[in-house]
Amino acid sequence: MLPRLDSRDVSDLTGMSGPRKLYVKSFGCQMNVYDSHRMADTLAPEGYVETATPDDADLVILNTCHIREKAAEKVYSELGRIRNIKQQASQEGRRVLIAVAGCVAQAEGEEIIRRAPAVDLVVGPQSYHRLPDLLAQAAGRRVVDTEFPVEDKFDFLAPPAREKTRARGVSAFVTVQEGCDKFCTFCVVPYTRGTEVSRPVAKIVAEVERLAEAGVRELTLIGQNVNAYHGEGPDGGPWPLGRLLHRLAEVPGIARLRYTTSHPRDMDTSLIAAHRDLPALMPYLHLPVQSGSDRILAAMNRRHTRAEYAAVVAKLRDTRHDLAVSSDFIVGFPGESEEDFLETLSLVDEIGYASAFSFKYSPRPGTPAAAMEQVPEAVKVERLHRLQQAIDRHQAAFNARCLGKTFEVLFEKPGKRPGQLVGRSPWLQPVHALAPAALIGEIVPVTITEIGSNSLFGTLAVSSRHNEDSSAALAMAGA
Ligand code: SAM
Ligand code: SF4
Numbered sequence: 001m002l003p004r005l006d007s008r009d010v011s012d013l014t015g016m017s018g019p020r021k022l023y024v025k026s027f028g029c030q031m032n033v034y035d036s037h038r039m040a041d042t043l044a045p046e047g048y049v050e051t052a053t054p055d056d057a058d059l060v061i062l063n064t065c066h067i068r069e070k071a072a073e074k075v076y077s078e079l080g081r082i083r084n085i086k087q088q089a090s091q092e093g094r095r096v097l098i099a100v101a102g103c104v105a106q107a108e109g110e111e112i113i114r115r116a117p118a119v120d121l122v123v124g125p126q127s128y129h130r131l132p133d134l135l136a137q138a139a140g141r142r143v144v145d146t147e148f149p150v151e152d153k154f155d156f157l158a159p160p161a162r163e164k165t166r167a168r169g170v171s172a173f174v175t176v177q178e179g180c181d182k183f184c185t186f187c188v189v190p191y192t193r194g195t196e197v198s199r200p201v202a203k204i205v206a207e208v209e210r211l212a213e214a215g216v217r218e219l220t221l222i223g224q225n226v227n228a229y230h231g232e233g234p235d236g237g238p239w240p241l242g243r244l245l246h247r248l249a250e251v252p253g254i255a256r257l258r259y260t261t262s263h264p265r266d267m268d269t270s271l272i273a274a275h276r277d278l279p280a281l282m283p284y285l286h287l288p289v290q291s292g293s294d295r296i297l298a299a300m301n302r303r304h305t306r307a308e309y310a311a312v313v314a315k316l317r318d319t320r321h322d323l324a325v326s327s328d329f330i331v332g333f334p335g336e337s338e339e340d341f342l343e344t345l346s347l348v349d350e351i352g353y354a355s356a357f358s359f360k361y362s363p364r365p366g367t368p369a370a371a372m373e374q375v376p377e378a379v380k381v382e383r384l385h386r387l388q389q390a391i392d393r394h395q396a397a398f399n400a401r402c403l404g405k406t407f408e409v410l411f412e413k414p415g416k417r418p419g420q421l422v423g424r425s426p427w428l429q430p431v432h433a434l435a436p437a438a439l440i441g442e443i444v445p446v447t448i449t450e451i452g453s454n455s456l457f458g459t460l461a462v463s464s465r466h467n468e469d470s471s472a473a474l475a476m477a478g479a
Helices: 007-014 030-046 069-091 102-108 110-115 125-138 162-168 201-213 241-249 269-277 294-299 306-319 338-351 377-400 463-478
Strands: 020-026 048-050 059-064 097-101 121-123 143-145 171-175 218-222 256-260 284-286 324-331 355-360 406-414 420-424 430-434 443-451 456-460
Touching (some): 030 048, 030 125, 059 069, 059 102, 069 097, 069 102, 097 125, 102 110, 110 121, 121 125, 162 201, 241 269, 269 306, 294 338, 306 338, 324 338, 338 377, 355 377
Parallel strands (some): 171 218, 284 324, 430 456
Antiparallel strands (some): 420 430, 443 456
16 A cells, blocks of 8 residues: 655645645546545545636546547547646646546556646546545656555545535435446446445445435435445345345435446346335336347347346336336447347337437457457447437337326426426436425425426426326336
């Protein structure tokens, strides 16, 4: 482990004193957003205060994503912009440190400094707790830390201050699991995030209690493969995700629970039962399938067939009739024929997704699929377009079924129009309604009066009406 330096050492070496400004930009998934918050929390006791722009920052952290080529390349164009800010600051006698964190840092290491020499520090996702020490070192020389250390970073990352949690809103993400052992042939995650690790139950409960005390009402448990969770319980044995959800539902103040992202193979009986037994567990599940073709699923090493996936969804819907499902899809995986792609389109129709993400296959260096025979770009573009049309059709139909229904909305923040608040339905749709600001953080019945392209609009409902209509809402969502 690296020697620990205190914050005075950092100031001495950088020539900075007083509060320093930190600008963190997140790319990619929610796990990166969570990590960015935790980095900012860890640097707060070192005197760093967050700023909304890189222009006046003393430290810029780009928290990067390597999942697709486009995501990784975005980082380099952003670094060009930040380099200019650094040069300008230097002319004004101000030292700016640039750190690259996240999965690009993990995957490319030293290469980042070769391509972008203005970078002072490259830090992989497992080393964020070392940031204060690494920054102190980076003030004197360039530093690259992409180790998978033996200590648990969560033991060292500072919790957020109460006001910071409040400012981040009533809905919070909590990482409960990291890494992946599945090795899908297209995916870099097992290489950039490492092997599956689950946080112990007691530590998650402590974090959730702190969040709830600060006003958080909704939790989304996150992990690259969150339903493979098997953290140590207070009884010393491993707890599955279903049991963890039950425990978190007991935390006073927590009214809604969600989790993402799940693998179909890891939907065990305790988790399926939680969808039946836990009213706080929202009836919306992101369960990526990637393809509807068994041939492609096998080439992807997904370890499930189309029929097994459909059977899991059917079991979940039997358990909770209003469950809505979303997915991720990849089009143009190596060897995907038109027939394979038509299988994907037919699965979209069979499942009837409430929403879904779709991506063109992007070859990632070092993954098995990158060495397979590739599908031409024009074919990928055309298939992506057709798939997105099919997904949009189902999403529009799902949203249309909400018209006239009343269901509970957790209000999160002011909307764009005066007097309006925006919140989330149980199925994660944004819902806008005229409502007093005092309802932020409250769960309130809303009757849907208008369907927009990406959100719903409604009016506050009287509670008796809500009781009558809630069963209708349940029936509506499942189909
Ligand atoms: N663990 C999740 C699962 O099993 O589906 C996925 C996590 S991954 C961070 C998010 C999504 O990115 C994947 O579901 C997949 O659709 C997409 N993805 C991953 N690698 C990709 C690649 N090489 N090209 C295109 N999309 C990719
Ligand atoms: Fe990547 Fe998900 Fe497959 Fe793991 S299960 S390798 S995170 S796509």
